[in-house]
Amino acid sequence: xxxxxxxxxxxxxxxxxxxxxxxxxxxxxxxxxxxxxxxxxxxxxxxxxxxxxxxxxxxxxxxxxxxxxxxxxxxxxxxxxxxxxxxxxxxxxxxxxxxxxxxxxxxxxxxxxxxxxxxxxxxxxxxxxxxxxxxxxxxxxxxxxxxxxxxxxxxxxxxxxxxxxxxxxxxxxxxxxxxxxxxxxxxxxxxxxxxxxxxxxxxxxxxxxxxxxxxxxxxxxxxxxxxxxxxxxxxxxxxxxxxxxxxxxxxxxxxxxxxxxxxxxxxxxxxxxxxxxxxxxxxxxxxxxxxxxxxxxxxxxxxxxxx
Amino acid sequence: xxxxxxxxxxxxxxxxxxxxxxxxxxxxxxxxxxxxxxxxxxxxxxxxxxxxxxxxxxxxxxxxxxxxxxxxxxxxxxxxxxxxxxxxxxxxxxxxxxxxxxxxxxxxxxxxxxxxxxxxxxxxxxxxxxxxxxxxxxxxxxxxxxxxxxxxxxxxxxxxxxxxxxxxxxxxxxxxxxxxxxxxxxxxxxxxxxxxxxxxxxxxxxxxxxxxxxxxxxxxxxxxxxxxxxxxxxxxxxxxxxxxxxxxxxxxxxxxxxxxxxxxxxxxxxxxxxxxxxxxxxxxxxxxxxxxxxxxxxxxxxxxxxx
Numbered sequence: 346x347x348x349x350x351x352x353x354x355x356x357x358x359x360x361x362x363x364x365x366x367x368x369x370x371x372x373x374x375x376x377x378x379x380x381x382x383x384x385x386x387x388x389x390x391x392x393x394x395x396x397x398x399x400x401x402x403x404x405x406x407x408x409x410x411x412x413x414x415x416x417x418x419x420x421x422x423x424x425x426x427x428x429x430x431x432x433x434x435x436x437x438x439x440x441x442x443x444x445x446x447x448x449x450x451x452x453x454x455x456x457x458x459x460x461x462x463x464x465x466x467x468x469x470x471x472x473x474x475x476x477x478x479x480x481x482x483x484x485x486x487x488x489x490x491x492x493x494x495x496x497x498x499x500x501x502x503x504x505x506x507x508x509x510x511x512x513x514x515x516x517x518x519x520x521x522x523x524x525x526x527x528x529x530x531x532x533x534x535x536x537x538x539x540x541x542x543x544x545x546x547x548x549x550x551x552x553x554x555x556x557x558x559x560x561x562x563x564x565x566x567x568x569x570x571x572x573x574x575x576x577x578x579x580x581x582x583x584x585x586x587x588x589x590x591x592x593x594x595x596x597x598x599x600x601x602x603x604x605x606x607x608x609x610x611x612x613x614x615x616x617x618x619x620x621x622x623x624x625x626x627x628x629x630x631x632x633x634x635x636x637x638x639x640x641x642x643x644x645x646x647x648x649x650x651x652x
Numbered sequence: 653x654x655x656x657x658x659x660x661x662x663x664x665x666x667x668x669x670x671x672x673x674x675x676x677x678x679x680x681x682x683x684x685x686x687x688x689x690x691x692x693x694x695x696x697x698x699x700x701x702x703x704x705x706x707x708x709x710x711x712x713x714x715x716x717x718x719x720x721x722x723x724x725x726x727x728x729x730x731x732x733x734x735x736x737x738x739x740x741x742x743x744x745x746x747x748x749x750x751x752x753x754x755x756x757x758x759x760x761x762x763x764x765x766x767x768x769x770x771x772x773x774x775x776x777x778x779x780x781x782x783x784x785x786x787x788x789x790x791x792x793x794x795x796x797x798x799x800x801x802x803x804x805x806x807x808x809x810x811x812x813x814x815x816x817x818x819x820x821x822x823x824x825x826x827x828x829x830x831x832x833x834x835x836x837x838x839x840x841x842x843x844x845x846x847x848x849x850x851x852x853x854x855x856x857x858x859x860x861x862x863x864x865x866x867x868x869x870x871x872x873x874x875x876x877x878x879x880x881x882x883x884x885x886x887x888x889x890x891x892x893x894x895x896x897x898x899x900x901x902x903x904x905x906x907x908x909x910x911x912x913x914x915x916x917x918x919x920x921x922x923x924x925x926x927x928x929x930x931x932x933x934x935x936x937x938x939x940x941x942x943x944x945x946x947x948x949x950x951x952x953x954x955x956x957x958x959x
Contacts, residue, residue, distance in 0.1 A: 358814075359814070360812065360813055360814025360815075360817075361812070361814075361859065362811070362812025362813065362814050362815050362859070362887050362889070363812070363814040363815065363818075365887065365889035365890075365918070366812075366815075366887060366889065366917045366918050368889075369889060369917075369918035369919035369922065370917065370918065370919065372919055373918075373919040373920060411814065413814070413817065439814060439817040439818050439821060440817055440821065441821050441825075442820065442821045442824035442825065443824075444820050444821075444823075444824050444830050445817050445818075445820045445821035445824065448813075448816055448817040448820045448854055449817050451813075451850045451852070451856070452813035452814065452816065452817055452850075452856070453813070476941075477818070477822075477939055477940070477941040478818070478917070478938075478939050478940075478941075479938075479939055479941075504669070505667065505668070505669025505670070505673075506667055506669065506755075506758075506759035506760070507665075507666070507667025507668075507669050507670040507718065507720070507746060507759065508667075508669050508670065508673075509755055509759065510667075510720065510746040510747055510752050510755045510756050510759055511670075511746050511752075511784070511785070513749065513751050513752045513755045514746060514747065514748050514749045514751075514752035515784075516751070517749040517750075517751050517752065518748075518749065523751050543758045543759075545758070547755055549758070549759070552668065552669070580669050580672065580673060582669070582672035582673065582675075582676060583672075610673045610676075610677065610785070611672070611673050611676035611677065611680075612676040612677065612679055612680040613680060615676065631785075631786075632784055632785050632786055633784070633785075634783075634784040634785075634786070
């Protein structure tokens with residue numbers, strides 16, 4: 346599934362406005378769209394037709410859907426069940442409150458239906474629920490760039506203690522587990538890192554971390570069987586962390602079947618390095634919450650496939 | 653409280669990394685910081701000292717805090733209670749899960765304490781709780797730019813139906829109310845807008861909306877007593893909506909005591925217009941969820957002041 350950024354994400358939307366925003370955003374971020382379908386009131390073809398078509402489209406690896414209501418609930422469910430075994434289907438449903446349902450009726454006129462039933466259809470159908478537009482972006486690029494994990498155990502590597510704490514909180518809040526790295530490995534690692542580094546989970550390489558420290562840490566954690574996914578926090582506000590980190594992470598990602606994502610936030614320099622990482626199919630996030638959320642989506646999809 | 657963008661936001665942080673990220677971000681977005689305090693392990697002065705100092709700092713209108721644990725809980729509570737009546741205090745607490753607390757102990761070594769107690773201290777102390785780093789950014793700029801609302805009723809004006817539905821959902825999910833515009837006013841408005849526009853809440857001016865349509869709609873809703881806050885959705889993917897909208901919204905904002913925020917998402921053109929809006933002290937958001945969240949913070953602060 347890992348590939349070039351974009352070129353493999355399809356969007357099906359019942360709202361022209363939501364659709365154009367997504368197209369604009371993809372263009373700005375340099376992602377390419379495989380297919381784009383804006384179908385409004387669905388007088389002839391509906392969402393199930395499009396999902397079925399995209400299931401067989403070789404250029405599409407991930408299918409995203411903005412929907413206000415399904416035309417034929419039973420068929421929609423059967424379609425999801427069949428297609429989501431082949432490729433991830435990400436769904437944002439609008440009209441999930443009584444007032445939202447009423448707004449839907451003056452927009453596309455769809456029967457927005459019960460939120461509970463819709464959530465069950467998404468879950469039982471093996472699709473991935475997006476709660477907002479950001480989720481669509483984050484889930485689509487993560488699922489199109491990274492392999493699915495074997496389990497839910499996350500290892501965190503950071504050069505900023507506060508970000509490490511925040512990511513730890515979000516891993517737990519998103520109902521993933523914090524990996525417990527092997528004790529004998531930790532012992533071995535401690536001998537190779539400065540005494541003021543915190544080796545564990547999170548592993549905090551602290552403010553003077555260089556790319557080389559990340560390389561060593563990644564090598565240990567990628568070979569350690571106690572984790573399933575790696576969250577790397579790289580804050581470029583520290584003077585010793587150079588652009589070399591991009592190659593270090595890209596190289597690590599090539600050698601492993603564990604998904605790797607990067608969290609990094611700051612100004613323009615940070616944005617440039619994040620863009621480079623994405624060109625190597627490493628999804629990047631500004632905030633721990635959004636990163637943990639994307640790892641959760643990867644794990645959800647992996648579990649659906651195992652069923 | 654309304655003023656120039658930035659120049660009036662102070663940051664107090666226990667994490668150097670979180671602090672540098674915030675500084676970088678503020679610089680990139682063109683906000684100015686009044687004071688910036690990174691205090692780490694707090695061996696002499698602590699968070700309460702800094703909050704007290706900033707309470708009397710004339711250049712600071714909003715105080716933001718990243719904290720891993722309070723040194724003296726009782727004093728912290730008393731300080732918040734006193735200061736938050738003068739200016740908003742926004743707090744992001746890290747270490748809110750068992751695993752996060754343990755990560756805190758290897759970072760600043762603070763006693764992270766019980767999350768429940770901390771949440772109560774924030775609430776009873778009249779401060780505003782940020783759940784993540786994005787919340788800090790969004791709450792700080794919204795509270796520094798816009799007046800506080802009289803109540804919790806939100807009026808939505810949009811040119812994209814889907815975004816209107818999503819915003820409606822989020823207003824409800826964030827436990828605000830959807831304003832119910834006066835019926836006789838709606839009747840009057842309907843005569844002045846094309847028949848295919850949806851006049852109500854949301855009011856959908858549809859894809860051919862021009863700045864002039866927004867001007868008229870804003871005039872009605874700003875004078876209508878049934879709403880307390882206005883959320884304006886401006887999607888620039890439609891050909892007829894020009895940069896004139898910036899002046900229309902800035903002008904409306906000058907004439908009213910109701911807070912106005914803007915939701916707009918897309919590519920570079922959208923980003924330029926959003927930046928112009930922010931220069932007129934109109935906070936802008938890319939996504940309905942984040943906008944509703946910021947309105948919720950405005951409302952929370954308003955309620956604290958009324959207590």
